[in-house]
Amino acid sequence: xxxxxxxxxxxxxxxxxxxxxxxxxxxxxxxxxxxxxxxxxxxxxxxxxxxxxxxxxxxxxxxxxxxxxxxxxxxxxxxxxxxxxxxxxxxxxxxxxxxxxxxxxxxxxxxxxxxxxxxxxxxxxxxxxxxxxxxxxxxxxxxxxxxxxxxxxxxxxxxxxxxxxxxxxxxxxxxxxxxxxxxxxxxxxxxxxxxxxxxxxxxxxxxxxxxxxxxxxxxxxxxxxxxxxxxxxxxxxxxxxxxxxxxxxxxxxxxxxxxxxxxxxxxxxxxxxxxxxxxxxxxxxxxxxxxxxxxxxxxxxxxxxxxxxxxxxxxxxxxxxxxxxxxxxxxxxxxxxxxxxx
Numbered sequence: 147x148x149x150x151x152x153x154x155x156x157x158x159x160x161x162x163x164x165x166x167x168x169x170x171x172x173x174x175x176x177x178x179x180x181x182x183x184x185x186x187x188x189x190x191x192x193x194x195x196x197x198x199x200x201x202x203x204x205x206x207x208x209x210x211x212x213x214x215x216x217x218x219x220x221x222x223x224x225x226x227x228x229x230x231x232x233x234x235x236x237x238x239x240x241x242x243x244x245x246x247x248x249x250x251x252x253x254x255x256x257x258x259x260x261x262x263x264x265x266x267x268x269x270x271x272x273x274x275x276x277x278x279x280x281x282x283x284x285x286x287x288x289x290x291x292x293x294x295x296x297x298x299x300x301x302x303x304x305x306x307x308x309x310x311x312x313x314x315x316x317x318x319x320x321x322x323x324x325x326x327x328x329x330x331x332x333x334x335x336x337x338x339x340x341x342x343x344x345x346x347x348x349x350x351x352x353x354x355x356x357x358x359x360x361x362x363x364x365x366x367x368x369x370x371x372x373x374x375x376x377x378x379x380x381x382x383x384x385x386x387x388x389x390x391x392x393x394x395x396x397x398x399x400x401x402x403x404x405x406x407x408x409x410x411x412x413x414x415x416x417x418x419x420x421x422x423x424x425x426x427x428x429x430x431x432x433x434x435x436x437x438x439x440x441x442x443x444x445x446x447x448x449x450x451x452x453x454x455x456x457x458x459x460x461x462x463x464x465x466x467x468x469x470x471x472x473x474x475x476x477x478x479x480x481x482x483x484x485x486x487x488x
Contacts (some may be wrong), residue, residue, distance in 0.1 A: 190478065191478075194218065197474045198474075201229040201261070202221050202463070204458070205231065206435065208456045223385065230382070232404055234382065235381070236440030237401050239444075243412075246433040251359055254424060264278040264279075280325075287336070294333065364411060408446075408448050443463060443477050445472060446459070460478070
């Protein structure tokens with residue numbers, strides 16, 4: 147077989163493979179990618195509503211420019227209240243960035259040690275959490291502990307625990323997923339334990355410590371520990387595909403914040419202005435500087451784009467864990483960044 151014939155066969159195989167792969171790709175995702183790029187961020191936000199989302203908020207902080215706010219769709223679908231760019235939102239795992247800041251500061255205060263083990267801090271978990279005497283605080287921060295993820299336990303989302311103790315009960319006595327430090331696996335249990343540890347060493351709740359050390363210094367008056375602390379009318383409704391009811395009153399323990407508050411925090415995290423001397427170096431060794439969040443009814447993206455010196459926060463209040471709401475949200479976000487770059 148000649149080289150020319152080989153290349154021709156390869157082209158045919160690739161073409162057939164492409165056709166087959168497109169058959170299995172949901173067309174709404176393909177459609178979202180190939181639509182002409184709008185001229186403005188607001189046009190993209192409006193266009194995103196055609197993806198099947200109920201509501202969306204976008205906050206853009208470009209260096210040297212006043213912050214920009216965008217919204218489309220519904221804040222409350224049933225009552226026909228339009229999306230409000232200043233609404234409160236469940237930020238889910240974005241809160242892990244705040245947690246690592248708290249750990250960093252407590253390490254520099256000498257109140258925590260990254261090398262101490264889970265058993266050192268919580269002797270009661272020795273024998274209940276496998277390898278508790280070998281799992282360090284640093285491993286928990288970096289998701290290298292091997293502790294099972296409580297959100298992966300049966301019926302977690304349909305029958306959520308009432309408190310942290312009930313949540314921990316779901317993983318106690320389960321085998322480790324891997325030996326400490328030997329692998330990486332995202333586990334929300336790590337950060338539940340970190341929250342309990344912060345509470346233990348400070349003598350009060352994690353949020354109180356964050357309020358004193360992070361939120362108040364940055365003027366973040368619209369960041370809260372949970373839905374129990376907020377005016378529920380200000381909280382954007384949350385929807386799960388196929389479920390008619392608004393599920394915003396279901397409490398999964400998420401922090402609550404406006405897009406602007408998250409954006410201000412993220413800017414300070416990335417430029418280092420919320421750290422004291424030496425703290426940013428410690429943080430950089432521990433964790434990343436951006437995050438996403440996903441719980442029923444709420445998905446979010448929080449990133450700083452160094453090449454643009456711009457923070458972009460995106461909130462979407464429609465979720466389907468088994469569908470395509472997440473990739474569609476990412477596509478919308480990437481298109482917003484393209485518009486800003488242009």
